Amino acid sequence: MTFDYWTLGFQAVxxxxxxxxxxxxxxxxxxxxxxxxxxxxxxxxxxxKAKQAEAEAELDKIAATRAGLATERDAMLATARKDAEAxxxxxxxxxxxxxxxxxxxxxxxxVRAAETLKTNAxxxxxGLALTIAGQLxxxxxxxxTDAAFLRWLVEGLAALSDTERTALAGVxxxxxxxxxxxxxxxxxxxxxxxxALGTPAKLTFRTEPALIAGHExxxxxxxxxxxxxxxxxxxxxxxxxxxxxxxxx
Amino acid sequence: xxxxxxxxxxxxxxxxxxxxxxMASVVVTWAIMAMxxxxxxxxxxxxxxxxxxAQATAELLVGTVDQQIRDVTGAxxxxxxxFVGTLFMFILIANWSSLIPGVTPPTATMETPAALAAIVxxxxxxxxxxxxxxxxxxRGFALPNPVMIPxxxxxxxxxxxxxxxxxxxxxMSGVFVIAIVGSLAALLVPIPLMVLDLLTGAVQAxxxxxxxxxxxxxxxxxxxxxxxES
Numbered sequence: 172m173t174f175d176y177w178t179l180g181f182q183a184v185x186x187x188x189x190x191x192x193x194x195x196x197x198x199x200x201x202x203x204x205x206x207x208x209x210x211x212x213x214x215x216x217x218x219x220k221a222k223q224a225e226a227e228a229e230l231d232k233i234a235a236t237r238a239g240l241a242t243e244r245d246a247m248l249a250t251a252r253k254d255a256e257a258x259x260x261x262x263x264x265x266x267x268x269x270x271x272x273x274x275x276x277x278x279x280x281x282v283r284a285a286e287t288l289k290t291n292a293x294x295x296x297x298g299l300a301l302t303i304a305g306q307l308x309x310x311x312x313x314x315x316t317d318a319a320f321l322r323w324l325v326e327g328l329a330a331l332s333d334t335e336r337t338a339l340a341g342v343x344x345x346x347x348x349x350x351x352x353x354x355x356x357x358x359x360x361x362x363x364x365x366x367a368l369g370t371p372a373k374l375t376f377r378t379e380p381a382l383i384a385g386h387e388x389x390x391x392x393x394x395x396x397x398x399x400x401x402x403x404x405x406x407x408x409x410x411x412x413x414x415x416x417x418x419x420x
Numbered sequence: 421x422x423x424x425x426x427x428x429x430x431x432x433x434x435x436x437x438x439x440x441x442x443m444a445s446v447v448v449t450w451a452i453m454a455m456x457x458x459x460x461x462x463x464x465x466x467x468x469x470x471x472x473x474a475q476a477t478a479e480l481l482v483g484t485v486d487q488q489i490r491d492v493t494g495a496x497x498x499x500x501x502x503f504v505g506t507l508f509m510f511i512l513i514a515n516w517s518s519l520i521p522g523v524t525p526p527t528a529t530m531e532t533p534a535a536l537a538a539i540v541x542x543x544x545x546x547x548x549x550x551x552x553x554x555x556x557x558x559r560g561f562a563l564p565n566p567v568m569i570p571x572x573x574x575x576x577x578x579x580x581x582x583x584x585x586x587x588x589x590x591x592m593s594g595v596f597v598i599a600i601v602g603s604l605a606a607l608l609v610p611i612p613l614m615v616l617d618l619l620t621g622a623v624q625a626x627x628x629x630x631x632x633x634x635x636x637x638x639x640x641x642x643x644x645x646x647x648x649e650s
Contacts, residue, residue: 173427174530178443182526182535185449189456189510194502197460201482202501204467204475211469 297407301383304399308384313350320385321363324397328367328388338393340370345389349382349398360386427529445526452513452526481505492630493637500633503543507536508629515591515621518598519614525621527591530584537584540632544576547636552643560642583631590624 308316328336346360357376364372379387385398396404429441463478471479485505489497514527526532548557561572594617602610 174534175427175429175441175443177440178427178446178529178531179535179538181442181446182449182532183539185446185453186507186510186535186539189453190503190506192453192457193460193506193509196457196464197478198482198502198505200464200467201475201478202486202498204469204471205479205482208469 293407293410297403300403300406301381301400304383304403308349308399311384316384317348317350317352317356317386320397321360324386324388324395325363325367327395327397328364335393336368339368339372339390341373342390342393343373343375345375345377347377347379347382347387347389349378349380349384349386349400351378352376364388427531443529443531444524445529445532448517448523449514449526449532452510452517456509456513481509488630489633492633495637495640499547500636503636504629504633507540507632508625511536511587511628512622512625515625516618518591518595518617518621525591525595527587527624528595529592530588533584533588533591536587536628537580540583540635541576541580543632544580544635544639548639548643551640556643557639560639563642579631579635583628587624587628590620594620 331339344364346364352360357374360376361372361374364374382398382400383403385401387398387401388395427443427445430444430447431442432439433442434440463474467475482501482505485501485508486497489495489500489504493500511527514525514532516525517523518525518528527536545557548560551557552560561569561576563572594613598610598613598617601613
């Protein structure tokens with residue numbers, strides 16, 4: 172067995188030199204490269220995390236914007252609903268006013284038509300009444316009827332005030348009769364009127380069959396209607412007033 | 421067959437009166453050194469962020485050594501990386517150099533494992549003093565109590581000696597067995613033994629490096645202030 176100390180020394184030095192050389196040329200640069208890569212990866216990871224944080228922040232912003240949009244949409248919908256409600260109310264009010272106007276117009280037309288119908292009916296009734304009254308009067312005793320109407324004429328004159336009767340003195344009076352009066356009758360009528368007025372009357376006689384029966388006394392500023400025709404007119408006027416009152420009710 | 425315990429100089433250098441023998445193990449060691457240093461220089465000449473296959477392999481080796489240092493000692497790998505990693509690589513390649521016909525591994529002679537063990541012995545002292553100072557390092561021998569000082573000092577020598585003997589014995593025996601078998605049946609028969617020798621060489625390199633790391637860390641830990649109280 173041999174043991175060479177020179178070789179021991181050489182090998183020890185060799186290994187130490189090898190350790191230094193490999194430290195210089197292998198372990199240090201490779202470890203530095205690994206550390207650099209790890210640092211780069213860490214930096215990239217940090218950047219990626221930062222970008223992720225930015226992306227999440229952007230996402231939050233977008234979510235907030237979306238929430239704002241939803242709120243805005245709700246507000247717009249509420250406004251639109253309110254506007255639509257207002258428009259509907261306006262349209263309804265306009266439609267109601269228009270309907271009321273139409274109703275009023277229709278009502279006025281209906282009232283006018285009813286008035287026309289009533290007037291026509293009244294005229295027809297009046298004509299019918301005149302016809303009936305004429306036919307009835309034709310069957311009555313003419314002198315008796317004339318006497319009765321003459322008595323009512325005298326009573327009418329008697330009902331006048333003294334001032335009115337005085338105003339009729341000396342005035343040209345026209346006596347209108349429904350039928351022709353012969354002279355004796357005219358004299359009797361003149362006498363009765365003179366007696367009623369208290370002064371002689373200046374009379375002219377005229378016949379008007381439309382009076383149906385009776386005598387009427389007319390002056391330029393005076394008229395005493397005493398005939399069936401006048402009675403029918405009064406009745407018709409009274410009926411008309413009654414109809415107006417019922418319509419108003 | 422020559423005795424595996426006998427070494428013969430390959431050539432002599434220097435004057436005849438003071439001739440220094442250069443053994444084959446030294447020449448092989450120089451060749452291994454040249455290969456490792458040139459390869460490392462070429463490999464690390466163009467390191468890039470996106471590694472090539474060779475660079476990735478180198479980084480894998482560095483990462484594995486670092487991880488082993490962390491796993492075994494729990495310490496940061498940077499101060500020990502070059503020492504332990506170089507020991508492992510050198511021993512591994514030296515052991516595997518037996519595959520080259522005509523080459524005797526340097527670790528199969530006594531001088532190389534002895535030199536490696538001596539370096540480990542000295543490095544334990546170096547790292548121990550660097551970690552805890554001279555006082556701290558010396559106090560480490562008095563743990564757990566001063567009675568243990570002679571035993572601890574003896575142990576510091578014997579454990580390095582055991583490393584030397586273990587490495588030399590394993591590699592030398594493998595070479596010796598292959599040589600015997602090869603002399604008996606030179607064709608194909610030694611191949612399984614060579615494969616086994618590869619495994620043995622790798623395991624021995626790993627064991628030597630790990631034990632070195634354990635001993636160094638033990639010395640560093642014992643020299644730290646908190647161990648003074650205990």
